[in-house]
Amino acid sequence: xxxxxxxxxxxxxxxxxxxxxxxxxxxxxxxxxxxxxxxxxxxxxxxxxxxxxxxxxxxxxxxxxxxxxxxxxxxxxxxxxxxxxxxxxxxxxxxxxxxxxxxxxxxxxxxxxxxxxxx
Amino acid sequence: xxxxxxxxxxxxxxxxxxxxxxxxxxxxxxxxxxxxxxxxxxxxxxxxxxxxxxxxxxxxxxxxxxxxxxxxxxxxxxxxxxxxxxxxxxxxxxxxxxxxxxxxxxxxxxxxxxxxxxxxxxxxxxxxxxxxxxxxxxxxxxxxxxxxxxxxxxxxxxxxxxxxxxxxxxxxxxxxxxxxxxxxxxxxxxxxxxxxxxxxxxxxxxxxxxxxxxxxxxxxxxxxxxxxxxxx
Numbered sequence: 001x002x003x004x005x006x007x008x009x010x011x012x013x014x015x016x017x018x019x020x021x022x023x024x025x026x027x028x029x030x031x032x033x034x035x036x037x038x039x040x041x042x043x044x045x046x047x048x049x050x051x052x053x054x055x056x057x058x059x060x061x062x063x064x065x066x067x068x069x070x071x072x073x074x075x076x077x078x079x080x081x082x083x084x085x086x087x088x089x090x091x092x093x094x095x096x097x098x099x100x101x102x103x104x105x106x107x108x109x110x111x112x113x114x115x116x117x118x119x
Numbered sequence: 120x121x122x123x124x125x126x127x128x129x130x131x132x133x134x135x136x137x138x139x140x141x142x143x144x145x146x147x148x149x150x151x152x153x154x155x156x157x158x159x160x161x162x163x164x165x166x167x168x169x170x171x172x173x174x175x176x177x178x179x180x181x182x183x184x185x186x187x188x189x190x191x192x193x194x195x196x197x198x199x200x201x202x203x204x205x206x207x208x209x210x211x212x213x214x215x216x217x218x219x220x221x222x223x224x225x226x227x228x229x230x231x232x233x234x235x236x237x238x239x240x241x242x243x244x245x246x247x248x249x250x251x252x253x254x255x256x257x258x259x260x261x262x263x264x265x266x267x268x269x270x271x272x273x274x275x276x277x278x279x280x281x282x283x284x285x286x287x288x289x290x291x292x293x294x295x296x297x298x299x300x301x302x303x304x305x306x307x308x309x310x311x312x313x314x315x316x317x318x319x320x321x322x323x324x325x326x327x328x329x330x331x332x333x334x335x336x337x338x339x340x341x342x343x344x345x346x347x348x349x350x351x
Contacts, residue, residue, distance in 0.1 A: 003308075005338040007332060008329045008333045040288045044309045045149055045288070045328075046147075046149075
């Protein structure tokens with residue numbers, strides 16, 4: 001995985017896992033790799049991997065059963081909130097980029113409408 | 120485990136390679152040792168390994184001065200190849216097994232299988248990428264508490280580099296430290312958690328990599344440029 005330069009690495013891995021949950025590649029209730037395996041998979045520091053899981057637990061996306069492993073949360077609410085958060089984040093960054101290119105609000109709306117019509 | 124460098128200094132006739140270096144390395148971290156050529160990285164590592172004597176200060180591992188007693192707990196892997204060309208990979212394993220009690224032949228054999236290398240292959244015939252991989256395999260097969268790697272990524276391709284990174288991550292001890300010196304600042308950023316910057320033999324800065332990103336909004340490479348661009 002390629003990492004961006006200005007955002008903590010653990011957050012970027014969490015985003016990647018979230019997108020895999022949304023796309024269905026990882027399903028609710030699935031067992032996640034051990035934190036050392038996760039570190040190897042993303043080639044990140046083992047402490048970063050532990051932090052990824054503790055942060056995901058804090059957000060309610062994952063839970064750990066002692067001695068068994070870390071699992072993806074099964075609650076539908078969690079799934080919805082990840083989805084909502086991702087949609088908002090994507091829209092925000094898209095709008096920001098277009099504004100930085102000098103587009104007006106009207107032009108942005110026009111563009112979105114045009115692409116929606118195109119299907 | 121605690122590895123302490125206190126007022127560590129190495130002076131040669133005309134220059135000071137390491138100048139009053141103070142740092143405590145803590146368990147469970149992977150450190151990067153960064154700085155331009157001649158900033159004292161290799162000399163520092165060799166002193167930690169007990170391979171060269173300080174002219175001032177000392178290194179202690181768990182309260183014990185570094186020397187023959189700590190040899191078993193510290194492994195130093197230099198950047199230059201250090202196998203004899205006539206040796207087969209199996210000979211290298213025997214040699215290590217004889218010298219180091221902690222050398223785990225099972226781990227080494229498993230790694231060879233993963234790398235698709237046979238024990239009968241002569242080290243002379245290996246490509247530089249393969250050689251670098253074997254070097255890391257023998258290093259990590261020793262379950263040492265302090266693992267010092269001098270430029271492990273020099274002169275090898277991307278695939279070999281990725282594999283070596285994975286091995287380091289897989290075998291980095293929870294109750295020990297890994298210290299990697301490298302010029303490949305961008306490539307090693309994600310695998311380390313603490314960066315130690317050196318400048319003209321002195322400790323310039325110690326940074327937590329994720330903190331740099333979270334608090335200063337910059338990557339390790341950006342920080343490196345900030346610190347050294349005037350020197351280049």
